[in-house]
Amino acid sequence: MLTSSDTALHNVSSVGHRIQACLQLVDELGRRDYPSPSPRGLAEVLRRILVRLFSRLDEASSDTVVSNYQDVLMQVHTINYATIALAKLLESVKNAQISPPLAAIVEAYEDIGDRIVHGTQTIIYPQWAYNASYIDAMRFLREWADVISPEVGQGIFQGAPQHFVVISFPAIEERNILRQAVLAHEMGHFVDETKGVSAKILKGKVFGSDDFSSFLSSDSPAAKRTVLQLATRMVDNWIRELTADAIGVCLLGPAHAFSFEEVVRLPVRPGPPRATLTHPPYSLRIKHMVKLTQEIHLKPLQSMRLKRGERHILNNVSDMLSSLATGTQGQLRISDLPGSEEDARAIYAIGERVVERSAQVLRTEMEKQKGESYFCRPLDILHAIQLQPLLENGLPPSELESDSGGVPSFAAIMNSSWFFFLQHELDYSYFESSQGESPEEPSSVFKRYQRLQALISKAIEISRFKAEFSRRKGT
Amino acid sequence: MVTSSAGILTRVDIQKYMNRPRKDCLFISPILEKDQIGETSIDLRLGHHFIIPDIARIGMHNAFAQTSEDGLALSESYRSVFVHYGEDFNLHPGQSVLVGTLEYVGVPLDLSGYVTGRSSISRMPILISTATIHPGFRGVITLALTSMAANSITLRPGLRVAQMQLHRLAGAVRSKTLSRYDMTTGPAPAQLDGDKDLRFLTPAIEPIIIGVASTLGAGRTTALDYLRENRGFKSFSLADIVKQEAVRSGVPTTRSKLQEIGNNLRATRGCSYLAERLRSTWAWQTNKSPYVVVDGFKHPKEVLEFRKQRRFHLIAIGAPVEVRWMRTMKLRRLGDPTTYDEFLKLDAMDRGLRTRPESGLCVDEVFKMADTVITNDGSTEDFYRQIEGVVQAVLYPH
Numbered sequence: 001m002l003t004s005s006d007t008a009l010h011n012v013s014s015v016g017h018r019i020q021a022c023l024q025l026v027d028e029l030g031r032r033d034y035p036s037p038s039p040r041g042l043a044e045v046l047r048r049i050l051v052r053l054f055s056r057l058d059e060a061s062s063d064t065v066v067s068n069y070q071d072v073l074m075q076v077h078t079i080n081y082a083t084i085a086l087a088k089l090l091e092s093v094k095n096a097q098i099s100p101p102l103a104a105i106v107e108a109y110e111d112i113g114d115r116i117v118h119g120t121q122t123i124i125y126p127q128w129a130y131n132a133s134y135i136d137a138m139r140f141l142r143e144w145a146d147v148i149s150p151e152v153g154q155g156i157f158q159g160a161p162q163h164f165v166v167i168s169f170p171a172i173e174e175r176n177i178l179r180q181a182v183l184a185h186e187m188g189h190f191v192d193e194t195k196g197v198s199a200k201i202l203k204g205k206v207f208g209s210d211d212f213s214s215f216l217s218s219d220s221p222a223a224k225r226t227v228l229q230l231a232t233r234m235v236d237n238w239i240r241e242l243t244a245d246a247i248g249v250c251l252l253g254p255a256h257a258f259s260f261e262e263v264v265r266l267p268v269r270p271g272p273p274r275a276t277l278t279h280p281p282y283s284l285r286i287k288h289m290v291k292l293t294q295e296i297h298l299k300p301l302q303s304m305r306l307k308r309g310e311r312h313i314l315n316n317v318s319d320m321l322s323s324l325a326t327g328t329q330g331q332l333r334i335s336d337l338p339g340s341e342e343d344a345r346a347i348y349a350i351g352e353r354v355v356e357r358s359a360q361v362l363r364t365e366m367e368k369q370k371g372e373s374y375f376c377r378p379l380d381i382l383h384a385i386q387l388q389p390l391l392e393n394g395l396p397p398s399e400l401e402s403d404s405g406g407v408p409s410f411a412a413i414m415n416s417s418w419f420f421f422l423q424h425e426l427d428y429s430y431f432e433s434s435q436g437e438s439p440e441e442p443s444s445v446f447k448r449y450q451r452l453q454a455l456i457s458k459a460i461e462i463s464r465f466k467a468e469f470s471r472r473k474g475t
Numbered sequence: 476m477v478t479s480s481a482g483i484l485t486r487v488d489i490q491k492y493m494n495r496p497r498k499d500c501l502f503i504s505p506i507l508e509k510d511q512i513g514e515t516s517i518d519l520r521l522g523h524h525f526i527i528p529d530i531a532r533i534g535m536h537n538a539f540a541q542t543s544e545d546g547l548a549l550s551e552s553y554r555s556v557f558v559h560y561g562e563d564f565n566l567h568p569g570q571s572v573l574v575g576t577l578e579y580v581g582v583p584l585d586l587s588g589y590v591t592g593r594s595s596i597s598r599m600p601i602l603i604s605t606a607t608i609h610p611g612f613r614g615v616i617t618l619a620l621t622s623m624a625a626n627s628i629t630l631r632p633g634l635r636v637a638q639m640q641l642h643r644l645a646g647a648v649r650s651k652t653l654s655r656y657d658m659t660t661g662p663a664p665a666q667l668d669g670d671k672d673l674r675f676l677t678p679a680i681e682p683i684i685i686g687v688a689s690t691l692g693a694g695r696t697t698a699l700d701y702l703r704e705n706r707g708f709k710s711f712s713l714a715d716i717v718k719q720e721a722v723r724s725g726v727p728t729t730r731s732k733l734q735e736i737g738n739n740l741r742a743t744r745g746c747s748y749l750a751e752r753l754r755s756t757w758a759w760q761t762n763k764s765p766y767v768v769v770d771g772f773k774h775p776k777e778v779l780e781f782r783k784q785r786r787f788h789l790i791a792i793g794a795p796v797e798v799r800w801m802r803t804m805k806l807r808r809l810g811d812p813t814t815y816d817e818f819l820k821l822d823a824m825d826r827g828l829r830t831r832p833e834s835g836l837c838v839d840e841v842f843k844m845a846d847t848v849i850t851n852d853g854s855t856e857d858f859y860r861q862i863e864g865v866v867q868a869v870l871y872p873h
Contacts (some may be wrong), residue, residue, distance in 0.1 A: 103523065193588070341785065389497040390497055390502075393498055393657060394581070395502050395504075395579070395581050395613065398579065399502070399504045399505075453529055454660040454661075455660060457660060458660035458661075461523065462504055462505050462577070464560075464634070465507075465523075465577060466505045466507065469507050471504075
């Protein structure tokens with residue numbers, strides 16, 4: 001049952017993502033040269049599936065047992081709203097004009113998605129919030145195809161893309177390349193879904209643990225049936241989020257932690273860190289992200305032989321990361337958790353204990369997986385440091401020093417940009433305009449920031465082009 | 476060692492310049508193939524971003540105006556097209572497009588250069604306009620492509636279309652500031668408004684401009700009506716720029732929202748942005764009236780921008796706060812404050828009495844710059860008399 005506008009939006013968004021994935025699939029299938037059945041016939045089958053999906057949304061109101069008129073009214077409104085929102089969403093996605101900064105980011109994340117599972121379709125589009133859905137399209141479509149047309153043969157979807165990652169982010173952030181490092185968290189959900197990282201932790205280390213069992217059987221005020229159910233759901237959600245955070249850190253390194261910290265400090269989310277049923281408080285998340293980043297990305301570099309300037313930047317980055325963890329302390333709000341204040345406290349306590357223990361397991365797990373081709377390597381962080389002179393001279397971080405060779409990766413570019421941005425705090429002379437404005441004037445600061453964003457976007461574009469060119473050339 | 480004599484750079488020189496330290500190196504990224512660097516030139520490739528003049532949306536352009544006849548900004552009269560790796564872009568007969576090079580170019584202070592079309596591309600025939608690369612330039616080079624062919628021509632990102640020749644200067648330029656096309660990362664449309672001498676090329680009759688600054692409810696509309704109807708002044712408003720922005724963003728045009736948008740524009744585009752923008756509109760650039768009134772001055776830098784005009788006179792219109800509140804109540808215009816407290820709050824913001832950023836509203840500061848201050852606390856006839864006095868003084872100074 002939909003109980004709040006937040007949940008409603010979340011549900012609408014999830015269904016929207018599934019439908020969007022289907023439409024993408026229709027397009028993909030339409031482009032392929034199938035001997036039989038004809039793409040048009042196949043598209044018709046898929047269209048029927050989508051219609052059924054919409055009608056299922058309508059049926060939801062009658063399926064749900066409701067106790068009073070108010071509930072019915074709310075559901076009718078919600079479903080109506082959902083349908084309109086979906087229509088608008090689909091329309092906007094279809095008509096969206098891709099802007100240059102977004103194009104660079106989409107291509108970079110598409111590449112990561114493809115390296116995680118070959119053939120994955122990654123769809124990133126501006127919407128109203130950060131959200132991610134992963135769809136195993138074949139399983140989903142076969143289920144529906146059987147209902148509508150059982151005679152459709154098994155080979156019908158052969159060769160079609162199977163995995164879809166649909167990620168949305170606030171449209172207002174479209175030109176903010178630095179902040180898009182936070183999307184690595186959403187890709188983290190995809191890795192988690194396909195590799196089953198959080199499921200393994202939940203099964204072996206959380207729900208099977210003595211600690212959790214004793215909580216379930218305790219006589220504490222929180223041990224009421226509904227509260228226990230909610231606590232179990234909360235722990236499940238929190239571990240999934242924590243896993244996505246950890247994978248996000250592995251995908252993009254310190255840049256992910258920096259962008260995450262900036263996003264949670266946005267004025268649209270004022271107030272102290274809060275714990276909800278779906279997400280652990282951000283102070284807890286940042287603390288673990290920082291710890292993992294230090295261990296996986298910075299520690300290996302500390303023991304390497306670096307030039308003096310490089311070590312200085314590395315130490316600065318390490319200090320800035322540490323300050324993230326200490327800077328997010330504050331009064332924690334648990335009033336969003338269910339039950340009385342006492343219940344909420346008990347639920348939070350178990351959540352916090354589970355998170356602490358799981359974070360350690362996650363770090364070990366990530367340590368094991370860090371050789372994956374889609375993960376950011378310590379070498380990428382070293383490249384990010386070596387790319388600083390380019391940014392300092394108003395040049396895109398798209399070329400490594402001639403003796404290093406190769407192309408800087410997406411992770412190297414994002415990290416180099418974050419290191420530069422944080423070290424110079426917009427006090428970089430090369431980006432100043434010639435209009436005779438005072439460098440402190442807000443418009444001048446804004447222009448400098450825009451120029452930096454555009455430069456990063458160009459660097460990603462060049463790096464992607466160069467990599468693709470080399471791949472096709474066979475070098 | 477790079478030789479110091481002036482001349483066109485050869486392949487060896489180019490490579491030496493590229494290997495210099497980052498601070499004063501020749502930077503070209505990406506170089507995809509070694510033969511991209513020729514004996515005396517470097518081949519440049521098509522980038523992903525094309526911008527196409529959207530002739531369906533725009534009536535006429537004036538080189539002196541940054542907006543079209545219908546108020547559309549020049550940058551909005553182009554349609555942006557992103558072409559992915561391996562995808563086609565079809566250039567049709569007679570069509571002109573702007574495209575950024577794939578390469579980002581950084582030139583040291585002792586070099587300059589020219590970009591011309593490759594001869595193979597000219598034979599298609601596609602004309603590529605020549606660009607000059609100034610010492611110290613950094614950015615993507617915008618190429619203007621025009622097809623002279625009888626049939627459509629398919630292009631793709633990465634295609635080598637142009638070549639850049641670099642010349643060593645007899646002496647290095649001492650220092651450099653960013654020019655209007657520096658640090659662009661995609662194709663950039665013309666920005667003629669950066670030409671400082673445009674204002675000397677105005678029509679022969681330079682209008683007499685009366686600027687009006689006023690506090691809320693002080694009688695600005697009455698003054699404008701008088702000047703328009705009795706004295707034949709043509710009216711312009713800085714607030715119209717803000718309203719256009721509000722309509723474009725789908726924001727309601729209440730006073731408080733307009734204040735907010737105006738502040739944002741000043742903060743992000745510069746404190747004199749509204750004045751600069753008004754003077755670059757089609758309506759302003761094609762104005763033939765010798766008498767002009769401009770209202771809506773809220774920041775000293777807007778006044779300074781208009782002081783660049785030879786014949787500009789600023790009137791400040793004020794009145795006691797109770798009188799202004801009674802007038803506002805009487806008129807009850809859409810979007811006006813409905814309570815006295817709300818009025819006081821808006822008034823304080825408007826006058827800059829509250830803590831505000833540098834780019835915030837500050838009518839009180841504008842009042843200090845006025846040539847004439849009128850207190851409108853009497854009858855309408857008194858007010859008209861005072862305005863007429865200003866008009867007489869401005870039109871007949873001696």
